[in-house]
Amino acid sequence: MCGFSRLATKSQPMTPNGQLPPARQIPTFTQLPRPLFARAERLGAGSWTPRHRHPWVQFSYAISGVLAVHTEHGSYFAPPQWGVWIPAGVEHWVNTSAQAEMRSLYVDETVAGPPFPRCRVLEVTPLTRELIKAFSAFAADYPLGDSAQARLATVLVDQLHGLAEVSFSVPLPRHAGLLGLCEALVARPDDANSLTAWATELNVSEKTLARLFQRETGLTFRTWRQRVRLLASLGALQGGSSVTQAALACGYESTSAFIAAFKTLFGTTPGEVFRGN
Numbered sequence: 001m002c003g004f005s006r007l008a009t010k011s012q013p014m015t016p017n018g019q020l021p022p023a024r025q026i027p028t029f030t031q032l033p034r035p036l037f038a039r040a041e042r043l044g045a046g047s048w049t050p051r052h053r054h055p056w057v058q059f060s061y062a063i064s065g066v067l068a069v070h071t072e073h074g075s076y077f078a079p080p081q082w083g084v085w086i087p088a089g090v091e092h093w094v095n096t097s098a099q100a101e102m103r104s105l106y107v108d109e110t111v112a113g114p115p116f117p118r119c120r121v122l123e124v125t126p127l128t129r130e131l132i133k134a135f136s137a138f139a140a141d142y143p144l145g146d147s148a149q150a151r152l153a154t155v156l157v158d159q160l161h162g163l164a165e166v167s168f169s170v171p172l173p174r175h176a177g178l179l180g181l182c183e184a185l186v187a188r189p190d191d192a193n194s195l196t197a198w199a200t201e202l203n204v205s206e207k208t209l210a211r212l213f214q215r216e217t218g219l220t221f222r223t224w225r226q227r228v229r230l231l232a233s234l235g236a237l238q239g240g241s242s243v244t245q246a247a248l249a250c251g252y253e254s255t256s257a258f259i260a261a262f263k264t265l266f267g268t269t270p271g272e273v274f275r276g277n
Contacts, residue, residue: 024049024094027106032056034144035108036153038136043102048095057107058086059160061124061132065100066234069093069119074171075186076121077231079238079273080129082166085120088112092119098239103136105160113161122163131156168265170228173216177202178209182217185225189232190251195221225251230265233258234273243270 024047027039043065060067061083069076069084071092076084086092088109096102109115124132135149135156142149170186173179181198185191193201198221199209213221229250236246247258262270 026050026052030055032106032108033140034142034153035111036135036157037106037140038132038138039104039106040136041102041104043096043100045096045098047100049093051091051093053089053091054086054106055088056109057088057112059105059107059122060084060086060094061103061105061129062096063101063103063129063133064238065096065098065102066238067100067102068095070095071119072172073118074169076119076169077234078121078168079234081124081268081273082121082168083124083163085116085122085160087116087119090119098235103132105132105135105156107157107160111157119169120165121168122160123166124163125159128156128159128163131159168231170224170231171217171219173213175212175216178212178216182224186228186232189225189229190249192251226261227265230262233262233270237270237273246270 024041024043026049060069060078062078062080064080066077066079067084069078069086069092071090078084131152135152138149142153144150172182181202195209195213196206199206202209204212210221213219213224217224219227229252233246233250236249237243241249243259244255247255250258252258252261259269262268262273266273
């Protein structure tokens with residue numbers, strides 16, 4: 001099975017017995033105890049967080065597993081090589097299809113650097129990964145000033161500022177009919193219906209639907225669906241599926257075509273993406 005149980009804005013992840021798993025708790029404090037604060041969690045399969053926002057920046061990172069961060073404008077995915085930068089004030093919700101070791105860095109806007117209006121997926125360097133692991137072990141009220149903990153926090157923030165952005169998001173349309181189509185494709189990334197079939201379903205011409213899709217998402221239908229399928233495969237691979245199993249579950253008839261498309265988007269092969277993490 002492909003790897004995101006909930007990307008669409010209207011549904012919630014369900015347990016095998018049809019029950020909604022308990023929501024992940026959101027910190028209740030209104031002010032950060034330090035300019036950089038870390039929260040370490042072990043998330044079970046199907047973990048989810050309700051819609052919320054913070055007055056600070058959040059950097060969501062999974063040491064293991066795959067995080068899916070959703071906003072009204074799109075969804076962002078991050079296995080261990082990448083993390084999601086969530087600007088202050090942006091409403092978001094998070095879920096994981098499999099178990100994950102999550103590290104959330106809360107960054108006060110005074111040290112977060114230039115503001116960004118949207119979420120971004122950033123490539124986590126080996127140095128940044130080790131700094132996150134070390135910093136996450138500190139107490140919430142770690143010493144400030146010239147302490148070793150404060151110096152490490154400063155280095156970590158500097159490293160976050162320098163991380164490169166990668167395009168691992170799935171933009172969602174605002175148009176109601178098109179959003180329904182996208183939600184259906186996200187729920188079933190192996191759906192083989194053509195653009196022509198979807199145009200008939202929505203009672204519009206194929207050309208009209210193609211133009212609407214491009215305008216609403218900034219991508220062609222083919223590119224958008226390919227990205228959905230490749231991002232969905234991350235959870236399948238993390239869950240132990242073989243490359244062939246992940247390819248078939250996410251709509252690819254050819255394993256070689258899947259591997260080529262995967263490497264084009266992620267810059268690595270499916271067999272390497274979780275190796276060493």
